[in-house]
Amino acid sequence: MSNGAGRILLDVRGLCASVAGVPILKGIDFTVRAGEVHAIMGPNGSGKSTFSKVLAGHPSYEVTGGSAVFDGVDLLALSAEERARSGFFLSFQYPVEVPGVANAQFLRLAYNTVLGGRGRDELDPLEFDDFVREKMKLLEMDPAFLDRSVNTGFSGGEKKRNEILQMALLEPKLAFLDETDSGLDIDALRIVAQGVNHLRSADNAVVLVTHYQRLLNYIVPDFVHVMDGGRLVKTGGRELALELEARGYDWIGKQAA
Amino acid sequence: MDVTKISREFLDALLSGAAPVPAEGLAALRSHALERANALSVPTTRDEEWRFTDLAPLYRLALKRPLDDVPMPSGEAIAAWIAEEVPTRLVFVDGRFSPALSSALTAGRTPELTVTTLAAAMASADAVVQAHVGKLAGVDDDLFAAVNTAWLRDGVFIRAGRGAAGGTIHCLFLATQADVVQHPRVLVVAEEGAQVALVEDYVSLQEGAYCVNAVVEIAVGANARVRHVKVQRDSAKAFHLATTAVSVQRDGFYGNLAVTFGGRISRNNISIRQDGPGTEFELDGLAFIDGRSVADTHSFVDHAHPHGRSRQLHKCVVAGGAHAVFNGRILVREGAQKTDSTQENRSILLSDKAHVDTKPQLEIFADDVKCAHGATVGQLEAEEVFYLMTRGLSEGTARNLLTYGFAADIVNRIPIASIVKSLAARLLEHTGGQEIA
Numbered sequence: 001m002s003n004g005a006g007r008i009l010l011d012v013r014g015l016c017a018s019v020a021g022v023p024i025l026k027g028i029d030f031t032v033r034a035g036e037v038h039a040i041m042g043p044n045g046s047g048k049s050t051f052s053k054v055l056a057g058h059p060s061y062e063v064t065g066g067s068a069v070f071d072g073v074d075l076l077a078l079s080a081e082e083r084a085r086s087g088f089f090l091s092f093q094y095p096v097e098v099p100g101v102a103n104a105q106f107l108r109l110a111y112n113t114v115l116g117g118r119g120r121d122e123l124d125p126l127e128f129d130d131f132v133r134e135k136m137k138l139l140e141m142d143p144a145f146l147d148r149s150v151n152t153g154f155s156g157g158e159k160k161r162n163e164i165l166q167m168a169l170l171e172p173k174l175a176f177l178d179e180t181d182s183g184l185d186i187d188a189l190r191i192v193a194q195g196v197n198h199l200r201s202a203d204n205a206v207v208l209v210t211h212y213q214r215l216l217n218y219i220v221p222d223f224v225h226v227m228d229g230g231r232l233v234k235t236g237g238r239e240l241a242l243e244l245e246a247r248g249y250d251w252i253g254k255q256a257a
Numbered sequence: 258m259d260v261t262k263i264s265r266e267f268l269d270a271l272l273s274g275a276a277p278v279p280a281e282g283l284a285a286l287r288s289h290a291l292e293r294a295n296a297l298s299v300p301t302t303r304d305e306e307w308r309f310t311d312l313a314p315l316y317r318l319a320l321k322r323p324l325d326d327v328p329m330p331s332g333e334a335i336a337a338w339i340a341e342e343v344p345t346r347l348v349f350v351d352g353r354f355s356p357a358l359s360s361a362l363t364a365g366r367t368p369e370l371t372v373t374t375l376a377a378a379m380a381s382a383d384a385v386v387q388a389h390v391g392k393l394a395g396v397d398d399d400l401f402a403a404v405n406t407a408w409l410r411d412g413v414f415i416r417a418g419r420g421a422a423g424g425t426i427h428c429l430f431l432a433t434q435a436d437v438v439q440h441p442r443v444l445v446v447a448e449e450g451a452q453v454a455l456v457e458d459y460v461s462l463q464e465g466a467y468c469v470n471a472v473v474e475i476a477v478g479a480n481a482r483v484r485h486v487k488v489q490r491d492s493a494k495a496f497h498l499a500t501t502a503v504s505v506q507r508d509g510f511y512g513n514l515a516v517t518f519g520g521r522i523s524r525n526n527i528s529i530r531q532d533g534p535g536t537e538f539e540l541d542g543l544a545f546i547d548g549r550s551v552a553d554t555h556s557f558v559d560h561a562h563p564h565g566r567s568r569q570l571h572k573c574v575v576a577g578g579a580h581a582v583f584n585g586r587i588l589v590r591e592g593a594q595k596t597d598s599t600q601e602n603r604s605i606l607l608s609d610k611a612h613v614d615t616k617p618q619l620e621i622f623a624d625d626v627k628c629a630h631g632a633t634v635g636q637l638e639a640e641e642v643f644y645l646m647t648r649g650l651s652e653g654t655a656r657n658l659l660t661y662g663f664a665a666d667i668v669n670r671i672p673i674a675s676i677v678k679s680l681a682a683r684l685l686e687h688t689g690g691q692e693i694a
Contacts, residue, residue: 058643080647081650084646092644092647100669101662105694106645106648109650109693113649114649
């Protein structure tokens, strides 16, 4: 997929961040080019989710050093909604439930805000209904999910499909998928992965943040990185994920030390 | 200023002209209520039941009886408040029944379902009315229920006979005059196996101050099901005092969904008593208030028999300098084994001056029961706001959408689509309108 020639979408240099005064990210260098798929793996507590949230603009994390340039723009200077509008997408590990707000209302609002901001025509409820139903087919989602409250009472797999549906609607340049595979059965995993693969192009990129190798059977990465102690300690190709699955994470720390 | 003197004058004004029309069998009830109303003093914040809600602004009002000779509003004037999918509608204007605005009282009727005015039922000495009215809403210690009962001359009477199926009745109480007091009264009797739904709806066609002093009594028979929706959308200057008293017999169901948009001060007392085993109660409440409204809900769930279930969710959205009060009392009496009861009160404060007092009150005298309760007061969850912002929504839009959803979660449970639509539109007005629609 990648020949190393795509334009640079994300360039992170020496990124450090802390939460409530506790350093979590301790100097991350990470580059993603258009057309690439990266996987970031690592044990629990290594900082994988924090990295995604810091890039998405979570207010609880304080960036204490380094830089992140997203498609030529200083990502860290943007608010969370500006990052989303400029094409950065985060699929949440734990998507938030919003009782009382119909999924269709939420999705249309997000679509009109993000794509409207890029010059696309805003869609009224009827137009949007047709549009979103097409996208839902990709994820084999029942249209009944449009009328239900956002993520409320959804199973784990339904929530993750709803995340990828948002990715399909918002057409991001760069999507971070945080633990999109955890808690999914094989059927749901296959559907979600098919959806992601369908959305990939030479102009965008995907970063899979995952604890498990399993997802990488379905979305094949160009690069696999291992995070440990708030740093990317090892980078390799797809075979690194298989090695991690066979040997666990312990050997990495020893090798890096 | 002597509060005692003012309140005495206030009370005299409330009671003046409370000369009951004669009705077979109710004279004793009314004269007893009048006696109690004269004996009781008006509540102040020194009374435990009123410590969070100060009625002094009400006592300063010079209230009078509504005039009888003012013209009734036109059908057009009230069109916005009509629920088209509910054919049976009783309309009261400043407490007075309006046959012209109401549906024909035979509309949608079956032999098992009686919907009429209390005046008509009392005039014919209806035995069911005589057996039930004043039995649930006690007057001995409750001044406002006593005043309402002393005034008792009209209201709504619904009787769903054995096995009567379905039927929703919309009771619309309109306020068209300022500085008056109205005393709405509703009696619902659902006999064994019957099913009926009541919508109690308070609306104002003017912006001045007035007082609603309502009493609703609902007797749910064995295995009967009653759903009760109360919508209170009085004027911002209105005072709304309401007593809802319910008893539920063996295996019966009672669901109460109450939405209040405040008024100057609103106080809803809801008490539900278990009169047999195996009953089920659902209580959903929303106070959505702004300005300097005070919205006070006092609920009392009385588990007096085994195998009772109750679920309560009361939400408050408090903006401006408004003040919400929730006092949720649950009593599980000795012998009420296997009671399964939950209560949750969730409040969102939208400004620094907004204020909530919440007081769960569990009293459990049986040992084999499940009771859970919780109360949260705070701002919107930062994680929820962040989630919406990662989808491109501005922080303001995200907050509005979450506030809307928090409130709509209760409103959406109302089983009448046109009322949901009308209330959702009102929620939207206060949460960014088209920006989130």
